[in-house]
Amino acid sequence: MAVFYDFHQKPHSKPADEPVVWRPSAYGVLEDKEGRWLFVEPTWTKRLDLPGGGVEHGELITKGLAREFYEETGYKVLADELPAYVGQSNFVHKNLGYCHCILFIYRVSLISDHRDEDVVNTFDDGYEIANSLWIHPSKTVESDVSPIIWPYIKNLQGL
Numbered sequence: 001m002a003v004f005y006d007f008h009q010k011p012h013s014k015p016a017d018e019p020v021v022w023r024p025s026a027y028g029v030l031e032d033k034e035g036r037w038l039f040v041e042p043t044w045t046k047r048l049d050l051p052g053g054g055v056e057h058g059e060l061i062t063k064g065l066a067r068e069f070y071e072e073t074g075y076k077v078l079a080d081e082l083p084a085y086v087g088q089s090n091f092v093h094k095n096l097g098y099c100h101c102i103l104f105i106y107r108v109s110l111i112s113d114h115r116d117e118d119v120v121n122t123f124d125d126g127y128e129i130a131n132s133l134w135i136h137p138s139k140t141v142e143s144d145v146s147p148i149i150w151p152y153i154k155n156l157q158g159l
Helices: 061-073 150-157
Strands: 003-005 011-013 020-029 037-042 052-054 075-079 085-093 097-115 129-135
Touching (some): 020 061, 020 075, 061 075, 061 097, 061 129
Parallel strands (some): 003 085
């Protein structure tokens, strides 16, 4: 039986009669000249995340990534053609239910250095971003970051 985790990493067993929602998601790695990545601090968890999120039905993965990245950071980005990492995760979402997430992590580059700060946190869905900060990925540990991105970081750290 598949286990689904909530944002606090509490495991949940999916009832047999509950459907599984497929949730493709895309996240971006924006790296500065010092090798630091732009992380976001969501309001609903203490764990850092990469900017990104769910891709809407009918939306191209890289277009969904660019939209999510912009909504969370105010930066317009362009994703590499191919993802740097593909993974999966099962989670419970208060609005969506039991989700099976196929996630894509892309390297991204800035289209412009201009940051539209007025677009960050303009959605009243309870999933806002408290802050964004630059951190070198080698300085992160598993308990610091979202579990869906940790396998990618861990692989880069050679752990």
